[in-house]
Amino acid sequence: MEKLRVGIILGGMSSENEVSLNSGRNVYDNLDREMYIPVPVFMHHNGGLWVIPWQLVSQNTTVDVSDHLEKEARHIPYEQLKEEIDFAFIALHGKYGDDGCIQGLLELLGIPYTGSGILASALGMDKHIQQKILRWGGIDVPRSIVVPEYEWRNNKKALEKQIHDTFGFPLVTKPTREGSSMGVTIVRDAGALDDGINDALEWDNAVLVEEYLDGIEFSSIVIEEDGEPKALSLTEIYPQSEFYTYDDKYMPGRCRKFTPPKNIPADVVARIKEEVVRAYKVLGFRSYGRIDGFLAHDGRVLITDPNSSSGMAPSSFFFEQAAESGMLPSMIISKLIELSLTIHKEKRGPL
Ligand SMILES: Nc1ncnc2c1ncn2[C@@H]1O[C@H](COP(=O)(O)OP(=O)(O)OP(=O)(O)O)[C@@H](O)[C@H]1O
Numbered sequence: 339m340e341k342l343r344v345g346i347i348l349g350g351m352s353s354e355n356e357v358s359l360n361s362g363r364n365v366y367d368n369l370d371r372e373m374y375i376p377v378p379v380f381m382h383h384n385g386g387l388w389v390i391p392w393q394l395v396s397q398n399t400t401v402d403v404s405d406h407l408e409k410e411a412r413h414i415p416y417e418q419l420k421e422e423i424d425f426a427f428i429a430l431h432g433k434y435g436d437d438g439c440i441q442g443l444l445e446l447l448g449i450p451y452t453g454s455g456i457l458a459s460a461l462g463m464d465k466h467i468q469q470k471i472l473r474w475g476g477i478d479v480p481r482s483i484v485v486p487e488y489e490w491r492n493n494k495k496a497l498e499k500q501i502h503d504t505f506g507f508p509l510v511t512k513p514t515r516e517g518s519s520m521g522v523t524i525v526r527d528a529g530a531l532d533d534g535i536n537d538a539l540e541w542d543n544a545v546l547v548e549e550y551l552d553g554i555e556f557s558s559i560v561i562e563e564d565g566e567p568k569a570l571s572l573t574e575i576y577p578q579s580e581f582y583t584y585d586d587k588y589m590p591g592r593c594r595k596f597t598p599p600k601n602i603p604a605d606v607v608a609r610i611k612e613e614v615v616r617a618y619k620v621l622g623f624r625s626y627g628r629i630d631g632f633l634a635h636d637g638r639v640l641i642t643d644p645n646s647s648s649g650m651a652p653s654s655f656f657f658e659q660a661a662e663s664g665m666l667p668s669m670i671i672s673k674l675i676e677l678s679l680t681i682h683k684e685k686r687g688p689l
């Protein structure tokens with residue numbers, strides 16, 4: 339049987355391109371060579387695609403990779419991608435990578451890929467719209483108000499009053515469409531609100547203002563098994579910063595994480611797993627996803643951040659939870675590829 343050529347798409351156009359390089363490199367290292375041929379495909383920050391030699395996968399930053407492209411890599415016009423790969427393992431994160439854009443391109447080209455389709459990917463990225471859908475699906479989410487940039491510029495006083503009256507402090511401000519905690523602030527008092535909102539507006543043209551949740555943060559990988567989504571183990575998170583920041587997420591040894599959880603009783607873990615699977619289904623995610631949330635002190639399970647994809651670094655939740663279920667990185671990667679191929683075959687249309 340011919341081996342499948344798996345294009346590992348890494349880099350990209352978002353604020354998370356360095357995180358993606360790390361993810362892609364790890365997928366490259368762990369892809370089962372008995373079954374697949376890895377083809378590293380680097381997405382330049384201008385959107386261009388390049389097939390890169392494996393040596394470039396080990397470069398430190400996407401800027402370093404970019405410096406070598408002209409001499410050592412091959413530029414691939416979009417329509418030629420299907421001559422190069424049979425399957426796309428999307429190791430991109432954030433805008434253009436998680437949000438339906440690359441998924442749309444791959445649908446046009448007829449290339450099967452990991453993760454959700456266009457609509458669900460877009461929903462996974464948009465924290466405002468996903469909350470509306472989750473609420474509609476009976477899932478508990480934090481109270482929130484969306485603040486579009488033009489409203490903040492034109493009606494600041496009225497909005498400030500509405501925010502004070504609705505939440506009190508602390509509260510959380512975040513860009514509606516970002517990842518890796520970019521632009522997230524815990525706003526402790528009224529004097530810090532303006533900075534929090536302006537920080538988030540650096541990343542997007544709308545800000546989500548949310549009630550602050552005090553409790554235990556968790557993350558759960560959901561992956562399909564014979565068409566039925568199932569939660570792997572659950573991870574309980576104890577950041578060292580005031581919340582789970584970029585540094586906590588990616589600096590080695592910085593954050594305490596417990597898989598399975600230490601401080602959440604088994605019956606509550608079971609309830610959380612049910613909720614994350616419900617959230618996955620309500621948003622129409624396919625193949626896999628990573629659903630984050632909080633167990634509040636009053637026992638409520640709130641979903642704060644359903645993601646249609648996951649980090650793929652060695653210590654990412656994806657591999658940590660797979661290990662807990664007895665799967666090596668190569669095993670879970672193969673499983674994800676095979677189930678994504680099946681899902682793609684059964685699809686009727688691109689969503
Ligand atoms: N309502 C909230 N109350 C308390 N802390 C929050 C709240 N919302 C977010 N946080 C903190 O901010 C972090 C980042 O927020 P969020 O999960 O929404 O961002 P993200 O950028 O999409 O992250 P990821 O890269 O993991 O997808 C959370 O992990 C959590 O620690």
Ligand SMILES: [Mg+2]
Pocket residue numbers: 516517518643644645
């Ligand atoms: Mg997220």
